[in-house]
Amino acid sequence: MGVFSNGILVSFMVVAASLALSTTSVNGGNFSQDFEVTFGDGRVNRYGGGQLLSLTLDRDSGSGFRSKKEYLFGRIDMQLKLVAGDSAGTVTAYYLSSEGPTHDEIDFEFLGNVSGQPYTLHTNVFTQGKGDREQQFHLWFDPTKDFHSYSVLWNPQMIIFLVDNVPIRVFKNHEAQGVPFPKSQSMRIYSSLWNADQWATQGGLIKTDWSKAPFTAYYRGFNVNPNHAAATGAFTGGAWQNQELNAWNRRRLRWVQKYYMIYNYCTDLKRFPQGVPVECAHA
Numbered sequence: 001m002g003v004f005s006n007g008i009l010v011s012f013m014v015v016a017a018s019l020a021l022s023t024t025s026v027n028g029g030n031f032s033q034d035f036e037v038t039f040g041d042g043r044v045n046r047y048g049g050g051q052l053l054s055l056t057l058d059r060d061s062g063s064g065f066r067s068k069k070e071y072l073f074g075r076i077d078m079q080l081k082l083v084a085g086d087s088a089g090t091v092t093a094y095y096l097s098s099e100g101p102t103h104d105e106i107d108f109e110f111l112g113n114v115s116g117q118p119y120t121l122h123t124n125v126f127t128q129g130k131g132d133r134e135q136q137f138h139l140w141f142d143p144t145k146d147f148h149s150y151s152v153l154w155n156p157q158m159i160i161f162l163v164d165n166v167p168i169r170v171f172k173n174h175e176a177q178g179v180p181f182p183k184s185q186s187m188r189i190y191s192s193l194w195n196a197d198q199w200a201t202q203g204g205l206i207k208t209d210w211s212k213a214p215f216t217a218y219y220r221g222f223n224v225n226p227n228h229a230a231a232t233g234a235f236t237g238g239a240w241q242n243q244e245l246n247a248w249n250r251r252r253l254r255w256v257q258k259y260y261m262i263y264n265y266c267t268d269l270k271r272f273p274q275g276v277p278v279e280c281a282h283a
């Protein structure tokens with residue numbers, strides 16, 4: 001696919017994304033009621049009767065919050081507007097996690113960059129305490145200019161990561177091949193903004209510029225649909241328990257993976273000289 005047709009697909013997707021956003025942004029949850037501060041008290045702020053939340057990072061501390069409730073399956077949407085300008089060294093983590101040594105986890109992590117250079121969206125899936133399933137992406141928009149939605153659709157068959165309703169990653173249930181799948185431990189939603197300049201930006205070469213602090217990320221449009229039946233047409237329809245990608249979404253997934261994926265553990269033969277993990281063979 002050439003640059004030109006790629007451009008057409010981008011504009012089409014932007015339209016599709018804004019339609020999807022406009023249907024989800026209004027009736028979000030309440031950040032005052034549904035979430036609690038995990039660290040950096042005073043650096044977590046809520047506005048507009050709990051409709052908007054901000055996290056800040058300064059030289060002394062980052063900050064974080066988590067949901068009061070736990071969830072087992074469902075569709076979870078959050079809109080984020082990431083640290084703008086020079087965000088090198090900062091990491092904004094947004095993830096679902098259960099507790100304990102054999103916890104399950106579904107991760108989005110946004111690695112900041114110097115002004116004008118792209119953020120990296122790092123994703124991972126932990127099952128029974130084991131991760132090592134990283135995939136990384138650049139985004140097809142500037143995630144600091146506006147809010148964009150980052151969603152997880154999680155059912156007993158698969159986990160789908162979505163950005164503005166575009167699927168970027170699918171982790172299927174491969175229990176039949178001996179790979180544990182998160183399906184019995186409920187998870188909370190977590191987010192945090194912290195300093196990770198030992199490794200985050202260009203492998204740790206670029207440090208946080210504290211003269212630019214405080215760094216701030218914004219959240220809105222939190223929505224949990226434990227009985228995900230919305231977005232009919234976007235997926236195959238039917239009960240959320242059975243949703244998988246339809247042909248249109250499989251094409252969009254391939255588009256993201258072709259043009260925006262910058263790392264995939266499944267193709268990292270240097271890291272897995274004995275052969276890539278079992279789930280990769282069936283991807």
Ligand SMILES: *[C@@H]1O[C@H](CO)[C@@H](O)[C@H](O)[C@H]1NC(C)=O
Pocket residue numbers: 030031032033048049050051
């Ligand atoms: C959110 O919850 C807070 C605290 O319970 C309450 O004061 C506020 O009115 C709620 N906001 C909305 C939009 O319902």
Ligand SMILES: *[C@@H]1O[C@H](CO)[C@@H](O)[C@H](O)[C@H]1NC(C)=O
Pocket residue numbers: 111112113114117118119120200201202203
């Ligand atoms: C930062 O920008 C560089 C140069 O464009 C890019 O290679 C890198 O993937 C970006 N992201 C991070 C987290 O370093």
